[in-house]
Amino acid sequence: MADSTLPIQGALDITPPAARKHSILEIAHSWITTVDHKKLGILYTVFGIFWLLVGGAEAIAIRIQLAMPNNHFLSPQTYNQFFTMHGTTMVFLVGMTIIFGFANYLVPLMIGARDMAFPRLNAFSFWVTAFGGTLLYYSFLGGSGLYGVGSAPDVGWFAYAPLTARAFSPGHATDYWAISLIVSGIGTVGTAINIVATTVSMRCKGMTLMRMPLFVWLFFVVSALTLITITPLTAAQIMLTIDRYLGGHFFDTQAGGSAVAWMHFFWIFGHPEVYVLILPAFAIANEIIPVFSRKAIFGYPAMAAASVGIAFVSLGVWAHHMFTVGMTSVSNAFFTLSTMLVGIPTGIKIFNWLATMWGGKIRFATPMLFLTAFLFQFLIAGLTGIMLSVSPWDWQLHNSYFVIAHFHYVLVGALVFAIFGGLYYWFPKATGKMLSEKIGKWHFWLFIIGFHLTFDTMHVPGILGMPRSIYTYEPDRGWGPWNLVVSIGGIIQGIATLVFAYNMIVSLRKGEEAGPDPWDAWTLEWTTSSPPPDYNFAIDPVVGSRRPLWDLKHPEDPDWKYEA
Numbered sequence: 001m002a003d004s005t006l007p008i009q010g011a012l013d014i015t016p017p018a019a020r021k022h023s024i025l026e027i028a029h030s031w032i033t034t035v036d037h038k039k040l041g042i043l044y045t046v047f048g049i050f051w052l053l054v055g056g057a058e059a060i061a062i063r064i065q066l067a068m069p070n071n072h073f074l075s076p077q078t079y080n081q082f083f084t085m086h087g088t089t090m091v092f093l094v095g096m097t098i099i100f101g102f103a104n105y106l107v108p109l110m111i112g113a114r115d116m117a118f119p120r121l122n123a124f125s126f127w128v129t130a131f132g133g134t135l136l137y138y139s140f141l142g143g144s145g146l147y148g149v150g151s152a153p154d155v156g157w158f159a160y161a162p163l164t165a166r167a168f169s170p171g172h173a174t175d176y177w178a179i180s181l182i183v184s185g186i187g188t189v190g191t192a193i194n195i196v197a198t199t200v201s202m203r204c205k206g207m208t209l210m211r212m213p214l215f216v217w218l219f220f221v222v223s224a225l226t227l228i229t230i231t232p233l234t235a236a237q238i239m240l241t242i243d244r245y246l247g248g249h250f251f252d253t254q255a256g257g258s259a260v261a262w263m264h265f266f267w268i269f270g271h272p273e274v275y276v277l278i279l280p281a282f283a284i285a286n287e288i289i290p291v292f293s294r295k296a297i298f299g300y301p302a303m304a305a306a307s308v309g310i311a312f313v314s315l316g317v318w319a320h321h322m323f324t325v326g327m328t329s330v331s332n333a334f335f336t337l338s339t340m341l342v343g344i345p346t347g348i349k350i351f352n353w354l355a356t357m358w359g360g361k362i363r364f365a366t367p368m369l370f371l372t373a374f375l376f377q378f379l380i381a382g383l384t385g386i387m388l389s390v391s392p393w394d395w396q397l398h399n400s401y402f403v404i405a406h407f408h409y410v411l412v413g414a415l416v417f418a419i420f421g422g423l424y425y426w427f428p429k430a431t432g433k434m435l436s437e438k439i440g441k442w443h444f445w446l447f448i449i450g451f452h453l454t455f456d457t458m459h460v461p462g463i464l465g466m467p468r469s470i471y472t473y474e475p476d477r478g479w480g481p482w483n484l485v486v487s488i489g490g491i492i493q494g495i496a497t498l499v500f501a502y503n504m505i506v507s508l509r510k511g512e513e514a515g516p517d518p519w520d521a522w523t524l525e526w527t528t529s530s531p532p533p534d535y536n537f538a539i540d541p542v543v544g545s546r547r548p549l550w551d552l553k554h555p556e557d558p559d560w561k562y563e564a
């Protein structure tokens with residue numbers, strides 16, 4: 001700041017930051033040392049998108065191998081490594097990092113804060129997560145030394161015992177799997193604590209819990225759920241490492257350990273984990289669907305309560321992944337019922353989204369296209385999920401391609417669609433540039449066609465008895481034509497994702513200027529410039545309702561008149 005009372009004139013650099021050209025090194029330095037939640041949010045998201053391309057390439061390799069019977073594109077060993085790395089990458093490096101990217105960027109802006117509660121912890125968490133993820137891929141080089149050209153883990157993303165025991169998994173591939181997840185888990189815990197603390201303590205004046213955007217509500221719940229479920233995962237990884245290095249026998253059945261114990265530890269993490277991934281998709285839906293329907297979200301209190309309900313229920317259903325290991329019939333009945341219970345709060349959500357759209361003036365811009373597809377696909381995933389929760393049905397379909405089709409409906413059909421919608425919606429805020437709607441429509445239609453070709457079709461070989469994780473199959477099974485369609489769909493999805501990457505690069509350079517509020521939206525992040533200044537808000541905002549920006553634009557008919 002220029003100040004004539006300063007003793008030494010010109011001692012301070014008064015060039016406004018925007019006018020100064022920064023060297024590449026300066027820019028790199030500012031990103032590497034940043035503690036700003038917005039930059040960290042972008043780092044998380046870019047990191048996640050990078051791994052999406054890597055995990056996607058692995059999926060395509062898997063699908064080329066399975067496109068025809070008796071194919072020899074991949075060796076059995078490489079095939080196992082690819083599906084293990086694909087699953088692990090998609091869950092931990094794509095899903096978890098992109099959603100935490102969204103949370104980092106948006107939570108402080110939406111609650112009118114200047115940053116997260118612990119900015120340095122925030123930076124630490126990102127770099128630890130990034131390091132953990134990189135360590136996983138280092139196994140390609142380091143797994144059993146460079147002479148064997150490395151060896152990535154090949155035990156499935158669930159790493160069932162006893163396959164992970166030293167006897168069956170020699171070399172270091174499994175250690176890379178366990179240790180990289182312990183490391184990235186440390187970062188995840190840090191971020192989750194930060195989001196909880198930020199939501200509790202950094203809300204601006206007037207923002208009561210019942211006025212918080214539902215997006216923030218959901219990330220509050222997700223973070224709490226993360227804290228609860230990372231614990232059993234980390235414990236399991238540590239036990240596995242003890243078994244492998246210190247002669248422990250936690251999971252060694254020969255020495256009185258239990259392989260089923262691993263399954264309990266893994267799934268009491270693994271099942272809630274799918275909610276850690278899907279609740280953020282709901283969070284995005286809760287912001288986009290109302291704005292593009294021009295109506296406030298229907299049933300706000302029920303939506304908040306249902307989110308908490310889903311999180312609670314998800315903690316008590318893990319053993320539906322274990323119907324076939326020989327639990328008692330009472331356990332099977334309990335886990336069938338508890339699993340179905342999640343249909344109630346989920347039904348409330350779907351109903352309320354539809355009620356929000358009902359009678360609204362819907363604009364099908366790209367974000368809304370993705371979220372409309374999300375609604376439909378999430379409904380189907382829910383229905384096949386209910387089918388699988390019936391234990392005798394699951395007995396038939398367990399470890400078949402039907403299960404793969406079901407969970408990709410959740411992870412791709414719901415989570416990835418919501419993430420794409422969210423990127424189209426908030427990209428203008430983060431960069432100041434709109435993503436191209438024209439390329440966006442190409443991206444959307446290619447992706448949805450590819451998705452349905454792949455994952456609708458995939459149910460069929462599943463019902464015909466094709467097991468998951470097999471490297472190839474004989475032509476006489478009748479699975480061949482179905483698999484060919486699945487693979488073609490997969491490649492179309494890959495192309496669509498590249499179209500999206502192209503859109504980001506082109507729009508970043510010469511996209512349309514966004515301005516602060518391109519979608520005529522209602523929440524606080526749209527009150528500040530795009531991209532927002534370092535300090536987010538020049539003056540701390542004060543809110544009087546759930547839609548503060550609506551109140552500002554419509555002083556004659558503000559929300560606070562109606563909200564109790």
Ligand code: HEM
Nearest residue numbers: 059062083087090091095156157411412468469470490493
């Ligand atoms: C273009 C999109 C995708 C295609 C074509 C695809 C395809 C596949 C295939 C063929 C498998 C192997 C199944 C097996 O033989 O065991 C698989 C497994 C898996 N995928 Fe994907 N996938 C895609 C995207 C995703 C995404 C976005 C996620 C998560 C966010 C994901 C999560 C998983 C998981 C967790 C597994 C489990 C691996 C296992 O069974 O061991 N996938 N996928």
Ligand SMILES: [Cu+2]
Nearest residue numbers: 271318320321
């Ligand atoms: Cu589950």
